[in-house]
Amino acid sequence: MKSGLSFLLAARQCEIAELEQLARSSDVVTVLGRLTHALQRERGLTNLFLASGGLHAAELRLQQVAECQRFEHEVRTHLDRLDTDASRVPHGARLFSRIAVALHALDGLSELRSRVAAQAMTAEEASAALSKVVAGLLAVVFEWADSATEPEISRALVALFNLMQGKEFAGQERAFGASIFASGRIDSSTQQQWRHLIDSQQRCMQVFADFTDFTNPEVLAAEQATQEPRTLAELERLRRIGYTVSGQDTMDARLGQAWYDCCTRRIDAMKVLEDLLALNLRHLCERTINRARTDLRDQQELLDALSAQAQATRPGEPALYGPQLERSILAMVQEQSARIQAMSNELDTVRATLNERKVVDRAKGLLMAHRQFTEEEAYKALRQMAMNQNRRLLEVAEAVLTMADVLPGRAR
Amino acid sequence: MKSGLSFLLAARQCEIAELEQLARSSDVVTVLGRLTHALQRERGLTNLFLASGGLHAAELRLQQVAECQRFEHEVRTHLDRLDTDASRVPHGARLFSRIAVALHALDGLSELRSRVAAQAMTAEEASAALSKVVAGLLAVVFEWADSATEPEISRALVALFNLMQGKEFAGQERAFGASIFASGRIDSSTQQQWRHLIDSQQRCMQVFADFTDFTNPEVLAAEQATQEPRTLAELERLRRIGYTVSGQDTMDARLGQAWYDCCTRRIDAMKVLEDLLALNLRHLCERTINRARTDLRDQQELLDALSAQAQATRPGEPALYGPQLERSILAMVQEQSARIQAMSNELDTVRATLNERKVVDRAKGLLMAHRQFTEEEAYKALRQMAMNQNRRLLEVAEAVLTMADVLPGRAR
Numbered sequence: 001m002k003s004g005l006s007f008l009l010a011a012r013q014c015e016i017a018e019l020e021q022l023a024r025s026s027d028v029v030t031v032l033g034r035l036t037h038a039l040q041r042e043r044g045l046t047n048l049f050l051a052s053g054g055l056h057a058a059e060l061r062l063q064q065v066a067e068c069q070r071f072e073h074e075v076r077t078h079l080d081r082l083d084t085d086a087s088r089v090p091h092g093a094r095l096f097s098r099i100a101v102a103l104h105a106l107d108g109l110s111e112l113r114s115r116v117a118a119q120a121m122t123a124e125e126a127s128a129a130l131s132k133v134v135a136g137l138l139a140v141v142f143e144w145a146d147s148a149t150e151p152e153i154s155r156a157l158v159a160l161f162n163l164m165q166g167k168e169f170a171g172q173e174r175a176f177g178a179s180i181f182a183s184g185r186i187d188s189s190t191q192q193q194w195r196h197l198i199d200s201q202q203r204c205m206q207v208f209a210d211f212t213d214f215t216n217p218e219v220l221a222a223e224q225a226t227q228e229p230r231t232l233a234e235l236e237r238l239r240r241i242g243y244t245v246s247g248q249d250t251m252d253a254r255l256g257q258a259w260y261d262c263c264t265r266r267i268d269a270m271k272v273l274e275d276l277l278a279l280n281l282r283h284l285c286e287r288t289i290n291r292a293r294t295d296l297r298d299q300q301e302l303l304d305a306l307s308a309q310a311q312a313t314r315p316g317e318p319a320l321y322g323p324q325l326e327r328s329i330l331a332m333v334q335e336q337s338a339r340i341q342a343m344s345n346e347l348d349t350v351r352a353t354l355n356e357r358k359v360v361d362r363a364k365g366l367l368m369a370h371r372q373f374t375e376e377e378a379y380k381a382l383r384q385m386a387m388n389q390n391r392r393l394l395e396v397a398e399a400v401l402t403m404a405d406v407l408p409g410r411a412r
Numbered sequence: 413m414k415s416g417l418s419f420l421l422a423a424r425q426c427e428i429a430e431l432e433q434l435a436r437s438s439d440v441v442t443v444l445g446r447l448t449h450a451l452q453r454e455r456g457l458t459n460l461f462l463a464s465g466g467l468h469a470a471e472l473r474l475q476q477v478a479e480c481q482r483f484e485h486e487v488r489t490h491l492d493r494l495d496t497d498a499s500r501v502p503h504g505a506r507l508f509s510r511i512a513v514a515l516h517a518l519d520g521l522s523e524l525r526s527r528v529a530a531q532a533m534t535a536e537e538a539s540a541a542l543s544k545v546v547a548g549l550l551a552v553v554f555e556w557a558d559s560a561t562e563p564e565i566s567r568a569l570v571a572l573f574n575l576m577q578g579k580e581f582a583g584q585e586r587a588f589g590a591s592i593f594a595s596g597r598i599d600s601s602t603q604q605q606w607r608h609l610i611d612s613q614q615r616c617m618q619v620f621a622d623f624t625d626f627t628n629p630e631v632l633a634a635e636q637a638t639q640e641p642r643t644l645a646e647l648e649r650l651r652r653i654g655y656t657v658s659g660q661d662t663m664d665a666r667l668g669q670a671w672y673d674c675c676t677r678r679i680d681a682m683k684v685l686e687d688l689l690a691l692n693l694r695h696l697c698e699r700t701i702n703r704a705r706t707d708l709r710d711q712q713e714l715l716d717a718l719s720a721q722a723q724a725t726r727p728g729e730p731a732l733y734g735p736q737l738e739r740s741i742l743a744m745v746q747e748q749s750a751r752i753q754a755m756s757n758e759l760d761t762v763r764a765t766l767n768e769r770k771v772v773d774r775a776k777g778l779l780m781a782h783r784q785f786t787e788e789e790a791y792k793a794l795r796q797m798a799m800n801q802n803r804r805l806l807e808v809a810e811a812v813l814t815m816a817d818v819l820p821g822r823a824r
Contacts, residue, residue, distance in 0.1 A: 001489070002492050004512040007508045011512065014508060017504075079414060084414075084418075092422065092423065093430065094423075096420070096426060099416070100748065102416075104745045
């Protein structure tokens with residue numbers, strides 16, 4: 001019969017299998033990041049193009065579309081190589097569903113681009129559609145971050161995901177500002193939306209900073225490059241100009257290009273940091289796998305010694321391991337048990353930061369069920385409440401959930 | 413290249429694989445429950461035996477030990493059949509570690525029983541040692557409850573786990589009361605411990621009730637049998653007698669047998685309910701698997717239709733599915749996406765009830781790290797704080813975690 005020890009070994013092997021799965025996924029995260037970055041640029045250029053009635057950025061946009069298509073092909077190639085054998089993928093149901101949604105969104109891109117080229121949609125509509133595609137890609141990364149079971153790796157994935165999400169808010173701000181500078185119009189509701197985008201970026205970058213190891217000089221340097229003082233000063237200056245003009249003013253349309261360039265410098269620096277984190281994540285996975293393999297080998301040797309001794313005892317009699325081996329077994333069981341507990345404690349802490357997103361999703365779901373909202377309407381309603389009450393999205397979502405029991409006509 | 417649809421199918425297959433794993437584990441949960449129940453009886457009889465200086469329950473205890481050995485063999489046989497192939501078991505690392513710890517605890521039983529037979533330990537020590545073995549078995553069930561990803565099944569597992577845990581507290585109360593009645597002594601600290609056991613039972617049974625479907629008449633009848641009025645009245649009468657005697661009183665030792673019998677009637681009724689829930693869980697798994705298989709077949713047919721159509725288009729050209737199939741795809745992606753989201757929301761709610769245990773574990777870990785406590789000392793310290801302040805264990809554990817940052821010398 002299998003002993004406790006052989007289950008300890010099986011547990012270790014499971015850990016290694018999960019780590020290997022994660023190591024493979026870190027490559028996919030890298031190419032997803034690349035496509036996300038390219039789509040964010042396309043969104044900015046599309047906004048400049050549409051808001052200026054086709055006057056600006058027409059050529060740049062086409063070049064960007066070609067780059068997006070290359071990266072989309074790369075993503076599809078990587079996803080193709082993913083092991084989708086149901087019996088071998090933990091959390092596969094959620095992950096593959098997210099991938100299906102993301103791929104379906106990518107399928108819609110070519111029709112979207114034809115309508116943009118024909119100027120058959122507004123800058124706002126195109127921006128929303130491209131943001132939805134990016135959200136689909138980030139949801140895949142989120143699923144990976146949520147499924148990691150090794151705390152150090154989970155920590156690295158949470159940092160990376162929040163950097164990507166923060167960069168996406170920065171990208172949305174770039175597109176948002178681009179259409180304001182191009183149209184020369186702003187009103188108080190738009191101002192609120194803008195502030196909201198700035199706050200969302202700051203929160204993501206805070207979580208990123210909380211979970212990042214800045215004792216690594218490369219990471220520190222790359223992080224400081226995202227805060228380059230001249231770029232930041234220019235960004236704040238343009239934010240002030242865009243933000244303080246009143247309803248009927250028209251703005252210098254050339255400011256739009258300055259805005260786009262300034263945002264892009266900052267976002268590109270974030271991309272360099274993102275690539276570095278993705279590379280470090282891959283190395284971290286490799287180191288962790290090697291360490292787990294060494295441990296497994298040591299435990300396997302002990303188990304072999306035990307089996308040899310067990311076979312030396314007469315059949316039917318309980319094996320006597322001797323006091324020294326008994327102590328080794330006890331130490332091993334206790335060590336593993338304490339390690340699993342410590343991992344689980346730390347994991348809970350790390351994952352708590354992913355909760356904000358989950359709480360908001362749950363509040364959205366509630367509004368969809370109670371008020372027959374679409375997902376987009378539900379999100380807009382939450383955002384509107386947050387803006388009106390000058391509160392964080394999380395707070396509003398929590399308030400919605402607290403009221404769940406008193407909302408009428410709950411569908412089950 | 414794989415389309416979004418093929419990832420949808422892969423997601424479905426993963427769901428089915430996870431469900432099948434759960435269905436197999438529901439059998440193991442049943443045999444774990446049987447062994448737990450037998451060990452709880454052994455603990456009660458061991459307490460009667462030791463606390464009475466070997467006068468009571470000597471023969472009954474030996475019969476019970478034989479039953480425990482049979483059920484232990486059954487558990488080991490079932491665990492032996494578990495698929496421990498690392499690449500096929502989600503959450504294997506945690507589950508197998510728990511199993512290793514549980515098996516190691518079972519390995520220590522024969523030495524424990526020799527010491528009990530020789531009356532070489534106190535009733536309290538023997539009780540603590542047997543409770544530790546039971547805790548190890550319940551931790552395995554907990555791990556299964558925590559790993560279910562289908563909300564209805566997770567709900568059923570949470571109900572079952574809480575019933576088992578509540579029954580374990582009832583069993584601890586039986587052993588606890590047995591030694592008080594046998595020794596004829598009680599003091600105020602023992603009174604507090606007793607109240608604590610009663611409160612813990614009630615909380616578990618409340619969670620059980622919250623997650624159980626009482627529209628099933630069999631379940632309702634079995635639940636009502638655990639609340640049989642005469643047994644409850646007798647239990648409360650004996651609690652009152654045991655609880656209100658002051659320090660130096662000696663009690664009628666025959667009350668011990670009455671106490672043991674009364675507790676046992678209630679606990680046995682809980683066991684009948686537990687078996688019913690385990691059986692229902694198995695049927696629920698089977699129904700859910702069948703439903704998922706039907707869905708998968710439907711989706712597979714649609715995918716085949718699409719592939720046929722894609723092949724009919726000229727190579728190199730994008731496949732045109734026609735508006736009707738396009739709508740089917742969109743509906744399928746949206747339906748799956750909404751379903752995954754709804755499942756995830758509901759799961760979070762169900763799992764929140766497992767959090768109490770996790771919070772207590774985390775607080776224990778903190779005390780172990782900061783004050784170099786063993787796990788047992790840490791738990792005792794928390795329980796003592798709860799009793800002194802007349803607060804719930806959860807509240808004390810949360811308070812400990814809140815103070816984490818101000819505690820000195822945190823080890824990492």
